[in-house]
Amino acid sequence: MNAVWEEAVTRGNVQLVRDLLGRGTDVNARDRYGQTALMLAAHAGYREIVEILIAHGAEMDITAKYGLSALMLAVVAGHAEVARLLAQAGADR
Secondary structure, eight states: OOHHHHHHHHTTOHHHHHHHHHTTOOTTOBOTTSOBHHHHHHHHTOHHHHHHHHHTTOOSSOOOTTSOOHHHHHHHTTOHHHHHHHHHTTOOO
């Protein structure tokens, strides 16, 4: 995962996320901990970004280095709305 993509997601910059996806950024790219943009957005509670990433084919059930998925990260961080969104979209771990 490149720094611009990671920063766009972690700062909740919806427009930059859309722009980067439009330019072909890999929606499932991972950072050094194995986290994807979906995991970062779910952990931060960025519902709109989570929706965008799902719409662009983000894999929902992959896990990072420590075995946590986007759904687990949303739950741990207390983002029930994001966790519901992920579950409704088909995430099951």
